[in-house]
Amino acid sequence: MSQTFSGLFVVAQTPFTDDGALDLESVDTLCDFYIKHGAAGLTVLGVAGEAAKLSMEESLATVRRYVARAQGKPVIAGVSNPSVAQLAALTKDVVEAGAYGVMIAPATGLKTEEDIFSYFNAVFSRIGDVPTVLQDFPFSTGVWLSVPTIARLVERHPQIQAIKEEDIPSAAKITRMRAALPRPVPILTGNNGVFLLQELAHGIEGPMAGFSYPEMLSGVYKLYSAGKVQEAHDLFDTYLPLLNFENQSQWGVAVRKEVLKRRGAIRSATMRSPGPVLTAADLKDIDLLVSRVEKAVAERK
Numbered sequence: 001m002s003q004t005f006s007g008l009f010v011v012a013q014t015p016f017t018d019d020g021a022l023d024l025e026s027v028d029t030l031c032d033f034y035i036k037h038g039a040a041g042l043t044v045l046g047v048a049g050e051a052a053k054l055s056m057e058e059s060l061a062t063v064r065r066y067v068a069r070a071q072g073k074p075v076i077a078g079v080s081n082p083s084v085a086q087l088a089a090l091t092k093d094v095v096e097a098g099a100y101g102v103m104i105a106p107a108t109g110l111k112t113e114e115d116i117f118s119y120f121n122a123v124f125s126r127i128g129d130v131p132t133v134l135q136d137f138p139f140s141t142g143v144w145l146s147v148p149t150i151a152r153l154v155e156r157h158p159q160i161q162a163i164k165e166e167d168i169p170s171a172a173k174i175t176r177m178r179a180a181l182p183r184p185v186p187i188l189t190g191n192n193g194v195f196l197l198q199e200l201a202h203g204i205e206g207p208m209a210g211f212s213y214p215e216m217l218s219g220v221y222k223l224y225s226a227g228k229v230q231e232a233h234d235l236f237d238t239y240l241p242l243l244n245f246e247n248q249s250q251w252g253v254a255v256r257k258e259v260l261k262r263r264g265a266i267r268s269a270t271m272r273s274p275g276p277v278l279t280a281a282d283l284k285d286i287d288l289l290v291s292r293v294e295k296a297v298a299e300r301k
Contacts, residue, residue, distance in 0.1 A: 004041075004074060004100070004161075004186075005041075005133075005161065005162040005186035005188060005205055005206070006040065006186065006205040006206050007038075007039075007040030007041070007205075007206045007218065007221060007222075008038055008039050008040055008041075008206055008207055008208075008209075008214065008217050008218040008221055009039070009040060009041040009042065009043050009074075009076065009188060009206065009207070009208040010034045010039040010041075010042055010043065010208075010209070010210060010214050010217070011043045011046050011048050011049065011190065011208060011209055011210035012030065012031070012034065012042050012043060012044045012046075012049055012066065012210070013030060013048065013049055013050075013210065013253070013256065013257055013260065013266070014027075014044075014045075014049045014050050014051070014054065014062055014272075015027055015030055015257075015266040015267070015268065016268060016270045016271070016272050017267070017268055017270065018268045018270055019270075020270060020272050020273060022054075022058050022061065022062065023266070023267060023268065024061065024062075024065045025267070026265075026266040026267050026268070027062065027065040027066060027069065028065065028069050029264070029265055029266065029267075030260065030265045030266050031065075031066055031069040031070060032069065033214075033260075033263070033264075033265035034214055035070070035071055035073065037213075037214040037215040037218060038214060038215055038217070038218025038219065038222070039073065039214060039218065040073065040074075040206070040218075041073050041074040041075065041076065041100070042066055042070055042073060042074075042075045042076070043075075043076045043077075043078065043103060043133075043208055044062060044063055044066050044075060044076070044077055044078065045059055045062065045063065045077050045078035045079070045094075046078045046103070046210075047078075047137070047140055048210050048253050048256075049062075049078070050253070050271065050272055050275070051078050051080075053272040053275075056086075056089070056090060056093075059077075059090060059094075060090070060093045060094065060097060063075065063077050063093075063094045063097050063098075063099055064097045064098070067097055067098035067099060068098075074100035074101070075098070075099045075100055076099065076100060076101050076102065076103050076133055077090075077094040077099045077101075077102050077103070078102070078103045078104075078135075079091050079094065079102045079103070079104060080103070080104050080105040080107070080135070080141075081107070082107035082108060082109065084119075084122045084123055084126055085126075087104070087123060087126070087127070088123070088126035088127050091126075091127045091130055092127075095130055100131060101130055101131030101132055101133065101161065102127070102130055102131075102132055102133070103132070103133040103134075103135050103164065104120075104123060104132055104133070104134065104135065105134075105135035105136075105137055105140070105141050105143075106119060106120070106141055106143040106145065107119055107141070107143075108141050108142050108143065109142070109143075110143045113146075113149055116143070116145070116149060116153075117152070117153070117156070120153055120156075120157060121156075124157050124159055127159070128159075129158075129159055130159060131159065131161045132157075132159045132160050132161060132162075133160075133161070133162045133163065133164050133188070133208075134150070134153060134154075134160045134162070134163045134164070135163075135164040135166070136150065136163065136164065136165050136166060136167050137164070137166040137167070137190065138166075138167055139166070139168075140166075144167070145167070147173065147176045147177050147180050148180065150163065150177060150180075150181075151177070151180040151181050151182060154181055154182060154183065154185055155182040155183075160185065161185065161186070162185060162186045162187070162188060162205075163177070163185055163186070163187050163188070164187075164188050164189065164190055164208050165177070165187050165188070165189050165190075165199075165204075166189065166190040166191050168191070168195075169195075170189055170191065170195050170198075170199055171195065171198040171199050171201065171202045172202075174187055174189075174199060174202040174203065174204060175202050175203075178202075178203060186205040187203075187204045187205060188204060188205055188206055188207065188208035189204050189207055189208065189209070190207070190208050190209045191209065191247070192209055192210065192211060192243065192246055192247040192252070193207050193209035193211055193216075193217050193243060194243060194244065194247050196209070196217065196220055196221075196236065197220065197224070197232065197233060197236055200220075200221070200224045200225075200232070206221050207221060210253075210256060211239075211243060211246060211256070212242070212246065212255075212256045212259035212260050212263065213239055213242070213259075213293065216235060216236065216238070216239040216243070219232075219235050220232045220235050220236050223235060235300075238293065238296045238297060238300065239293055239296075241289055241292065241293075242259075242289045242290065242292075242293050245285070245286075245289055246259075250271070250275060250276060251276045253271065254269070254271050254275065254276045254277070254278050255278070255282070255286060257269040257270070257271060258278060258283070258286055259286065259290060262290065
């Protein structure tokens with residue numbers, strides 16, 4: 001289990017054409033790009049993957065295409081949904097399509113511990129023994145999971161085989177979770193990877209994050225895991241200005257897609273409407289940041 005959930009599980013974008021249609025051919029090139037740059041697994045249909053803008057049919061088509069192209073690497077599909085019936089239906093479909101497991105966050109609107117436990121009882125009674133990543137991302141869901149609540153969920157539901165921890169401050173919460181969890185559970189982290197080094201110092205199994213230069217995320221993980229802590233910090237610092245620029249919610253996803261297009265990973269940087277559209281001034285800012293990253297990378301060689 002811990003070996004499965006280790007390394008970079010890159011949060012994959014969903015490519016669209018210029019007119020907003022699903023671009024499955026760019027799924028192929030993007031998947032190849034992620035694997036080339038060190039992805040140990042893929043996380044699709046996440047918040048940054050614009051999952052909420054896809055139909056059920058498009059969601060399944062996206063998962064099928066990533067699974068077919070992933071060279072046997074595990075694919076985790078986000079299936080979070082306030083409707084347990086829809087969540088269960090998509091879970092069944094993506095698992096049949098070859099996904100290794102699913103990622104589930106608590107439904108927006110859950111207020112109490114009792115609400116949370118009731119929701120996940122209903123979820124797991126419907127989906128069965130599917131390997132599940134529990135996503136703790138309160139700034140997206142509006143649901144704050146305490147460490148004792150997470151520990152009880154892990155105790156009650158053996159389907160939870162990993163946790164994606166995105167609450168802030170994440171490093172401190174990771175330490176508390178390690179002490180409280182009733183069984184060993186791999187912990188992966190998101191937030192665009194901006195706290196990756198501190199999270200690695202607190203013992204995570206790897207990043208589950210997106211960035212237009214995924215080789216930084218995988219490289220930092222590998223260096224840190226090999227005990228090369230200073231080198232990991234140096235590599236991280238090389239990309240930090242662009243990483244911070246991308247860490248601006250859905251607007252930052254638009255930046256990421258623009259850079260991925262420039263790097264040849266996708267054909268169009270389009271985000272499906274409603275979504276941000278970059279201005280000429282934004283593109284000029286990206287020009288500067290990308291040129292500085294490329295210059296710094298070249299100087300490292």
